[in-house]
Amino acid sequence: MKNKLNSKADMQLAAELIRDSRSMIAFTGAGISVESGIPPFRGPEGLWSRYDPQCLDLDFFHSHPKESWTVIKTIFYDFFGKAEFNQAHRVLADFEAKGLLKALVTQNIDNLHQMAGSKNVLEFHGNSQKLICPHCKKIYLPQEVNLDVLPPRCVADKQILKPDFVFFGEGIPEEAYRRSIEAARKADVVLIIGTTGEVMPAAMIPTEAKRAGATIIEINTEPSNYTNNITEIFLQGKASEILLKLEDLIQRN
Ligand code: NAD
Numbered sequence: 001m002k003n004k005l006n007s008k009a010d011m012q013l014a015a016e017l018i019r020d021s022r023s024m025i026a027f028t029g030a031g032i033s034v035e036s037g038i039p040p041f042r043g044p045e046g047l048w049s050r051y052d053p054q055c056l057d058l059d060f061f062h063s064h065p066k067e068s069w070t071v072i073k074t075i076f077y078d079f080f081g082k083a084e085f086n087q088a089h090r091v092l093a094d095f096e097a098k099g100l101l102k103a104l105v106t107q108n109i110d111n112l113h114q115m116a117g118s119k120n121v122l123e124f125h126g127n128s129q130k131l132i133c134p135h136c137k138k139i140y141l142p143q144e145v146n147l148d149v150l151p152p153r154c155v156a157d158k159q160i161l162k163p164d165f166v167f168f169g170e171g172i173p174e175e176a177y178r179r180s181i182e183a184a185r186k187a188d189v190v191l192i193i194g195t196t197g198e199v200m201p202a203a204m205i206p207t208e209a210k211r212a213g214a215t216i217i218e219i220n221t222e223p224s225n226y227t228n229n230i231t232e233i234f235l236q237g238k239a240s241e242i243l244l245k246l247e248d249l250i251q252r253n
Contacts, residue, residue, distance in 0.1 A: 006235050006242075014217045014233050015249035017189050018100060024189040026092055027206050028106045028113070031194020031220060032239045035086040038079075038110055042196075047075060058169040065151040065160050073147050076128040076163060080110050081142060088193065088239035089116035091247045096120065100250075103183035107195060107202045109165040122180045124202045126165030126173060135159040172201060184209040192218040194239050197225035206230060219243065 018024060030040040040046050041053070054060045055071035093116040095101035105122045106113055111129040113121045131140045133154035140161060145152045151160045166172060184190070187209045197203040203225065210216055210230040218224065218231040219242045227234050235242045 006237065010233050010235060011245055011249060014235060015246050017215055017217060017233075018095070018191070018246060019250050021100065021189040023102050023183075023186045024095075024100060024191065025103045025105060025183045025187045025209065026095075026101055026191040026193060027195065028092075028104065028108060028193045029195025029197075029199075030108060032088050033083070033086075033108055033110050033112055034194065035088065035238060035240050036083045036110075036112055038083050038112075051075060053168070056167050058167040061162065061167060069150040069152070072163060073150060076109075077142050077147055080128055083110060083112060085112040085116035086240050088243045089113055089118070091240075091243040092191075093117035094247070101191075102187075103179070105180045105183065105202075105205050107199060122176045122183065124166075124172060124176050124180060124205075126163075126176075128163050128165050130164040131161040132164040133157065133159050134162055139164065177201075180205050181208060184214075185212045187212070187214045190214050190216050192216060192220075192224075192226055192231070193243075194220060195224060 034040065041048050051071050055068040061068040089112050092101060092104060092113065096104065096118055103120045103122055104113055104118050105124060107124050109125050109128040111127055129142060131142065131145055131152065133156070135157050136154060138154055138156060145161065153160055184205045185208060190206050190209045192206050206216060206226060207230055216226065216231050217233045217235065218226055219235045219237070219239055221236065221238060
């Protein structure tokens with residue numbers, strides 16, 4: 001890491017790298033959605049300080065579907081379902097629309113990037129705003145399902161529906177995994193935003209890009225596993241504040 005405070009020169013250099021990039025990708029984590037009111041999982045304010053993470057354990061879900069679903073409904077449908085995208089999600093969608101951002105690899109499952117208008121979103125951990133029948137693979141939107149009666153079931157075969165995101169003990173969706181690695185290996189710049197880089201295998205995406213020659217720009221309120229390791233420009237602060245500044249600098253240049 002060059003320095004921790006955001007000097008004007010760091011912001012300017014980051015803006016120039018983004019503007020001149022040819023195959024930039026973003027890699028986002030729970031931090032980008034904190035300003036939308038969604039807490040991270042860990043830490044004193046995290047969801048796991050209030051709820052038991054075993055509701056997202058695949059074996060527990062299968063053996064105790066009603067118990068799991070009661071917690072899942074509270075977190076992901078009563079709460080996540082009402083969240084709105086913030087300026088950080090919006091700036092990334094605009095970078096893509098302008099041709100600056102080629103792919104957005106996200107660990108988030110809150111659907112906020114898509115709501116902000118991002119198109120090429122590679123969902124490493126799936127999406128909570130879809131439900132799937134594990135048997136016939138039919139996909140439902142939350143509003144198509146009666147969540148007053150738990151656990152919800154598939155209308156076609158009466159199997160218990162599962163939120164379409166990756167549970168503990170479950171593998172990464174194959175296509176998202178393959179396309180994320182491909183995008184990382186082609187990337188010339190990676191914008192890492194709001195992630196500790198602790199969850200594997202997702203955490204290796206920026207490292208893979210760095211190994212293939214990409215320049216790493218990181219935005220986070222705190223240093224992460226990447227900061228003293230692969231990050232070249234560390235911009236310390238809230239995702240929306242930093243991205244708005246970068247957007248402004250790019251527009252002026
Ligand atoms: P994490 O909870 O481990 O870390 C969050 C990171 O965001 C920290 O480094 C923190 O310093 C930073 N941060 C906090 N507020 C910020 C802000 N305003 N601007 C910029 N950075 C900020 O998150 P993770 O690394 O993404 O790993 C958690 C796992 O949990 C992921 O796999 C993800 O699937 C899941 N998760 C998703 C959501 C969501 O969909 N919104 C929420 C919680 C957890």
